[in-house]
Amino acid sequence: MSRASTQELLVLHAVRLKGMADDKAVAARFLLDQATVSELLLDYQAYGWVSWSEFAGTRGWSLTPAGRVENERQLAAERGDAGVLREVYQEFLPLNARLQQACTEWQLRPSEDDPMAFNDHTDPAWDARVVKALTALSLRLDELVQRLSGVLDRMGGYDLRFAAALGKVPRDPTWVDGSGKDSCHTVWFELHEDLIATLGVERGQ
Structure with a gap:
């Protein structure tokens, strides 16, 4: 319960x-x-x-x-038996690496002349590939958050916030990684902090 x-x-x-x-x-x-x-x-x-x-x-x-x-x-x-939380955290970690990669690819689009070239979002195919990766993460997040909120009420809603941000990306690319707003990156970072705080672990463990 x-x-x-x-x-x-x-x-x-x-x-x-x-x-x-x-x-x-x-x-x-x-x-x-x-x-x-x-x-x-x-x-x-x-x-x-x-x-x-x-x-x-x-x-x-x-x-x-x-x-x-x-x-x-x-x-x-509060946490009591943390079995489910730890299971979800272990599944979250490889997804976190994928999220970081997606955000990097949203920020950078390497060219022959510059491997660190800024992504100016003029290549629809490049951006669509990143959005596809974020969409796949959003689907995984739905399932993980359902399990988390089944243990602690306060851990619900991350999936809805992430999906809401992703839905705004076609109109404004800053909803992927923008600061000062509930962007995909902001929501994901907050979930990561919530997990490590709740489990009493350090980032990277």
Whole structure:
């Protein structure tokens, strides 16, 4: 039976997944009430778990080292039997390599003169091949997320977000790997962080 996470965990975990986010973005990540989120964030600031910063027009909350420790304590207490999560993670890793390759091919289109030539998206066949690879990953993601959300409610939705971003690519190529938006790469990176955080492992293990 799938387990529901507490609001206290979801707020702190959302800050970790987003890296830096304001109250609205933290609340939106798990569809929480923004007023409740704002109160918890101020509490967490007092505990030394999050800090507010502003830089080059970007502002938001981020985890402190103490906050990361607390987040990992909460996740460890929640996960219980991690058998399914570990199985999915092992299946995710080779897919992660394919996602990285697809994003690289979206950014670069080697030529005879320049093996690192920027992809200007003027070759429909090249871009279509990358989109096909991303579509195949999207289908695999559907199945993986179904299994993950069967264990933890909060791990649902990654497949829908990835598919939504992929659907916007024909109109705007930045939806593959753009930052500052829920692009395919952003969603995938967040899922990777969610998996390693939940399992208590480091990237690359």
